[in-house]
Amino acid sequence: MSANLLALWYLAASVLFILALKGLSSPVSARRGNLFGMVGMAIAVLVTLAITKNVAFILVAAAVGGTIGALVARRVQMTQMPELVAAMHSLVGMAAVLIAIAVVNNPSAFGIPDPMPRGNRLELFIGSFVGAVTFSGSVIAFGKLAGLGKKFRLFSSAPVAFGGQHVLNLVLAIVMVAFGVAFFLGEGRAWAPFAAMLAIAFALGVLIIIPIGGADMPVVISMLNSYSGWAAAGIGFSLNNTMLIIAGSLVGSSGAILSYIMCKAMNRSFISVIMGGFGAAEGTAAADGGDKTVRSGSAEDAAFLLANAESVVIVPGYGLAVARAQHAVKEMAQKLIAKGVSVRYAIHPVAGRMPGHMNVLLAEAEVPYDQVFEMEDINGELGTTDVVLVLGANDVVNPLAHEKGSAIYGMPIIEAQKARTVLVNKRSMAVGYAGLDNPLFYMEKTMMVFGDAKKVVEDMVKALE
């Protein structure tokens, strides 16, 4: 196959990747989009196999990995998607690093002159350090998301912070760049600076992620998504492979946009997320006077209110997913719909552990997506809603976000306080990630239903019968 023909096949694959992402603009076209992506990948792999040797050997390696991937894809729980995605980011990062090492070892296998020209060295340096940071950072993120913090402190979901952390990171980054420059200017293979640069990059990945708390995970996972794309693009530069550059840039910009959306939804600046330390002060509630009273009721009381409403909006939070109550909620909604109640769901962008997570969890419970609304689409209608049922959510319905001077001022919220009646299910009066008290709970029209979300919702279902 001529180099030109190869490049054209790669172009076809690149276009298919763009179409794959474009398909995600609606649930209807998304499956076809995913198919485009698969076809693009098949083209990319097949034409590359056609120009290489050792095909059988490569296919064995691919079969082993592919089998593992397929099994994981089939077995993973939807609540575990954030962990899976973090694990997959780490694999992209590691693959980038391994390829970079192979390039240094034998540039001619990739059609790069040996010794490697300076330009390729620079690109390889960028691709491999981003890959290394992606790998180790994603491993830490995976550990935090998978709840390994109890066994290893490194994976603690509380921020791991120590004095001089930022200075240390900065110094390491400078030293890493210095080794990168040494690799760039070096003669021959220049293994020593390359290896030193990689080692520091791995350490940096760990150090960057450990101070970031559990609440900021949606940003972290999006950020690592972005890094994995830039790593692929960097490798594409050093191999002069435009398809890799295109695919990598698409993924890189996707992750960057998701990070931006998540930051905005949490009212946090990207810089402050990266600097970390957020979520450390959990449990330090704003104890401003004990004169506020909370009205609480049983699941049966709540069911009575729901059954007599005309319109109900359910606000699911991550507490719902933790309690695995999605199916019970769907059952309850069906019962209410059968009684002629209009039931809709309002989703805050950070309702889950990663962007769009809650939508997937509801879809898994077979909640039809035309009942599921994004925050900005439904907020305007909450004023005319009879009952808002908040399940396992706290900060995302905290009206303090509208009050100047509060820690979450400016954060977009689901305006549950506008509804005629508000039902809130929580396990206790504990504060959310932001460490703030929630005035919504003390409003006269609010009734708290304490208990595990699944138990409470199941009791409501029983009461509705």
Added chain:
Amino acid sequence: MTGTIDPTVINLVVFVLAVFVGYHVIWNVTPALHTPLMSVTNAISSVIIVGAILAAGPYETDFGVILGAVAVGLAAVNVFGGFLVTQRMLEMFKKKTPKAEKEKA
């Protein structure tokens, strides 16, 4: 001005344009599908597997070839895992009553 354009410059052109395409395409993705977006971008960035295939290609088996094969394996986990888990999620978004998408469109 004479001479040929350096490949790095061409790469840079492609890169900048691709970032723009990415920017516009991604903003059109519906927020409900952000999780599938992440898993499919994972699969797409695993196209890095072509680099791994080239690394594993040479006949003389040295450690670069072994690393290449390992990279092929890692990337293949993502290629299959990423696309299949995306498909699995998107199946859940399948319509049962075929009316809502017309409202949205």
